[in-house]
Amino acid sequence: MNWFVKTFSGSIGRKLLMALTGLFLCTFLVIHLIGNLQLLKTDGGEAFNHYAKFMTSNPLIKTVSYLLYTSILAHAVFALLLTIANRKARPQGYTVVNNQSSWSSRNMGILGTIVLAFIVFHMKDFWAEYHFEDLPMYTLQDGTVVKDLYLEVMNAFKSGIYVALYVVCMGAIGFHLWHGFESGFQTLGLNHKKYTPFIKTTGKVFSVAISIAFAIIPLTVYFFRQ
Amino acid sequence: MSGNMNLTLKVWRQKDEKSKGKIVDYQVKGISPDMSFLEMFDVLNEDIIKKGETPIAFDHDCREGICGSCSMHINGRPHGPKSGITTCQLHMRSFKDGDTIVVEPWRAAAFPVLKDLVVDRSAFDRIIQSGGFISVNTGEAPDANAIPIPKKYADEAFDAATCIGCGACVAACKNSSAMLFVSAKISQLALLPQGEAEAKQRVESMIDQMNEEGFGACSNTGACTAECPKEISQVNIARLNREYISAKLTSDNV
Numbered sequence: 001m002n003w004f005v006k007t008f009s010g011s012i013g014r015k016l017l018m019a020l021t022g023l024f025l026c027t028f029l030v031i032h033l034i035g036n037l038q039l040l041k042t043d044g045g046e047a048f049n050h051y052a053k054f055m056t057s058n059p060l061i062k063t064v065s066y067l068l069y070t071s072i073l074a075h076a077v078f079a080l081l082l083t084i085a086n087r088k089a090r091p092q093g094y095t096v097v098n099n100q101s102s103w104s105s106r107n108m109g110i111l112g113t114i115v116l117a118f119i120v121f122h123m124k125d126f127w128a129e130y131h132f133e134d135l136p137m138y139t140l141q142d143g144t145v146v147k148d149l150y151l152e153v154m155n156a157f158k159s160g161i162y163v164a165l166y167v168v169c170m171g172a173i174g175f176h177l178w179h180g181f182e183s184g185f186q187t188l189g190l191n192h193k194k195y196t197p198f199i200k201t202t203g204k205v206f207s208v209a210i211s212i213a214f215a216i217i218p219l220t221v222y223f224f225r226q
Numbered sequence: 227m228s229g230n231m232n233l234t235l236k237v238w239r240q241k242d243e244k245s246k247g248k249i250v251d252y253q254v255k256g257i258s259p260d261m262s263f264l265e266m267f268d269v270l271n272e273d274i275i276k277k278g279e280t281p282i283a284f285d286h287d288c289r290e291g292i293c294g295s296c297s298m299h300i301n302g303r304p305h306g307p308k309s310g311i312t313t314c315q316l317h318m319r320s321f322k323d324g325d326t327i328v329v330e331p332w333r334a335a336a337f338p339v340l341k342d343l344v345v346d347r348s349a350f351d352r353i354i355q356s357g358g359f360i361s362v363n364t365g366e367a368p369d370a371n372a373i374p375i376p377k378k379y380a381d382e383a384f385d386a387a388t389c390i391g392c393g394a395c396v397a398a399c400k401n402s403s404a405m406l407f408v409s410a411k412i413s414q415l416a417l418l419p420q421g422e423a424e425a426k427q428r429v430e431s432m433i434d435q436m437n438e439e440g441f442g443a444c445s446n447t448g449a450c451t452a453e454c455p456k457e458i459s460q461v462n463i464a465r466l467n468r469e470y471i472s473a474k475l476t477s478d479n480v
């Protein structure tokens with residue numbers, strides 16, 4: 001077998017791909033969050049629609065977005081392969097288990113599946129609509145006419161069930177990263193007393209901050225903006 | 227004697243590798259808190275023999291925490307409720323009179339149950355045989371002092387070398403991953419100049435063998451270190467990952 005294929009079909013190789021794509025997705029979350037926070041501005045959607053236009057027309061961003069889609073796909077596929085192999089490694093379980101590890105770390109597969117379901121519906125609701133549907137138009141201050149994604153989002157966030165599900169999924173992301181962030185560095189072999197305590201603290205703060213910040217947006221819209 | 231305990235044991239019984247096993251209940255009486263867990267099993271087995279039944283098979287040898295054979299999964303944890311010890315070092319004072327104790331074998335596809343609580347851990351031997359050694363003669367004991375090795379590295383290598391190959395890491399891991407064991411066996415050699423020459427080949431071969439034996443991948447849950455009787459650190463797994471990445475990038479194995 002070719003060394004390259006062999007590396008990424010082995011357990012460490014697969015985990016390396018998980019770590020690289022997972023940590024890349026963490027940076028994407030930050031960018032996405034900055035964009036979403038524009039929804040909280042009471043400017044009728046100017047800032048958010050401007051951001052949406054920038055994200056879908058800037059050539060550099062467009063290139064990175066393909067890397068992003070590939071990463072999500074690769075992360076999910078390798079997650080599945082790893083989870084299947086890991087299950088196979090213990091065909092018969094224990095009657096009593098008292099595992100000395102964090103709940104998040106043992107449930108990355110379930111948490112990831114929730115996140116994946118969220119991404120799929122999220123893409124359908126906003127990404128596909130923006131790209132393929134006729135939406136009401138919005139005129140930006142510079143005169144450009146764009147699809148009014150702001151209005152779409154505001155409409156979606158009118159539904160209490162939608163908002164509740166959204167918040168639950170943000171919880172799942174939070175727990176996924178509670179373990180995932182520091183785990184990614186460990187997989188890459190980055191464990192040293194100089195910086196590992198910093199990575200661990202950053203991971204905890206990051207996971208809590210990201211999930212709360214994303215969740216606050218639909219909650220604010222639902223309770224205070226309509 | 228006062229203070230002695232009566233206990234209910236629920237023990238995995240399995241006739242041989244092919245049979246389906248099951249949990250069987252036993253009562254043990256008059257157990258001294260100063261007995262070790264294995265001595266309690268000796269008492270139980272004597273009762274069973276007196277009844278004319280087949281005693282419970284379990285692995286044990288040194289009974290002082292150095293051979294690593296006493297594999298028992300006790301109340302959901304490898305080697306029982308205490309950290310940093312093996313089953314033979316566990317005392318009955320860690321339990322209370324009237325307790326129910328569930329004892330199961332290590333569970334992993336790579337560690338098939340041979341009988342009752344005895345599992346076949348030769349997968350570990352095959353991993354070692356695939357590269358966990360130094361091929362050249364490294365000399366007599368005094369020769370070791372001829373090579374200057376910073377104390378820090380000597381200490382770290384020695385910490386890794388305390389791994390007794392007990393398999394508690396595999397038993398504890400939700401993926402039955404052997405990464406803590408392999409990382410200890412890689413680290414004890416990778417940190418020393420004598421081990422350097424074969425480092426790339428070693429890590430590639432041992433990981434190939436580990437995958438082939440059917441151990442799972444590492445999810446970095448840390449359950450292994452928490453249960454390891456020698457408290458082998460996660461730092462070793464990170465080192466193993468580094469060794470593997472650098473070997474894959476630079477070794478001649480195309």
Ligand code: HEM
Pocket residue numbers: 015016018019021022023025026029075076077079080082083108109111112113115116176177179180181183184185187188443444445446
């Ligand atoms: C925004 C989305 C996501 C981010 C930021 C993210 C991030 C991460 C990170 C950093 C890790 C740690 C990698 C490691 O342990 O080396 C990880 C692990 C994992 N992710 Fe994700 N992930 C995301 C989405 C998903 C999705 C959609 C799935 C499932 C379909 C998933 C399943 C998993 C699984 C199963 C693991 C653990 C693998 C293992 O340790 O065996 N993740 N993720």
Ligand code: SF4
Pocket residue numbers: 294388389390391392393394395396406407410450453454455456457458
């Ligand atoms: S790493 Fe620890 S738990 Fe695993 S085999 Fe070695 S001594 Fe046992």
Ligand code: FES
Pocket residue numbers: 285286287288289290291292293294295296312313314315
């Ligand atoms: S019998 Fe040797 S370590 Fe327990």
